[in-house]
Amino acid sequence: MKVLLCRDIEKLGWLGDIVEVNDGYARNYLLPQQLAISPTEANVKSLADAKVRRAQERTLALEKLKQVVAAVDGAEAVVAAKANERGHLFGSVAERDIAGNLREQGFEVSDDMVQLSEHIKEVGAHEVKLKLAADLFATVSVVVVSQDGTIDSIDKDITE
Known part of the structure; x- marks a missing residue:
């Protein structure tokens, strides 16, 4: 089953990614916890802006972590x-x-x-x-x- 991720999920994907998961995992965990939604065209468009913002946040967080690595x-x-x-x-x-x-x-x-x-x-x-x-x-x-x-x-x- 393909789902559209609403949040970053470690070892699965980032916000806005469309990923293939087992039906049971999607129905029993991802969808009820609102971690993913069905990948309709409207849902994909609505999460596109959020995906861009999240990518920018990840870039800033990575730069901050690089500074922490250099310091520590x-x-x-x-x-x-x-x-x-x-x-x-x-x-x-x-x-x-x-x-x-x-x-x-x-x-x-x-x-x-x-x-x-x-x-x-x-x-x-x-x-x-x-x-x-x-x-x-x-x-x-x-x-x-x-x-x-x-x-x-x-x-x-x-x-x-």
């Missing part, structure tokens, strides 16, 4: 966490901790932009990728330090 790429986030004498954390450093630290530094980063394969559970320096858009990535250095102040041992690990 290579930044350093220092996160303090409780750890034992061997440098193992009692908990872990998650995406929200890293994003929160970067926000405190003035960067516009949300929790879902931080890409961790698994939570950080060791004291030391770690490289973390940020995914700001489908094809925009930045790399930040995350330094995890022990809250009890054993920074000397951490400095030795970083220099090695």
Whole structure:
């Protein structure tokens, strides 16, 4: 079934696109949620202006994200966490901790932009990728330090 999208839907299409979807997906989700309508000639014309405006908004948002990438790429986030004498954390450093630290530094980063394969559970320096858009990535250095102040041992690990 062909439908005309009324909103941007990730992995499906943008506002104003005519896409082919399964009948059940259209009838049970897209149409009742008013995310799509049937692609009549009148509907296509009415969404044409909205599609142009949305394309301009996407271009502006992409430019803003490129500026954020340029600013945050290579930044350093220092996160303090409780750890034992061997440098193992009692908990872990998650995406929200890293994003929160970067926000405190003035960067516009949300929790879902931080890409961790698994939570950080060791004291030391770690490289973390940020995914700001489908094809925009930045790399930040995350330094995890022990809250009890054993920074000397951490400095030795970083220099090695």
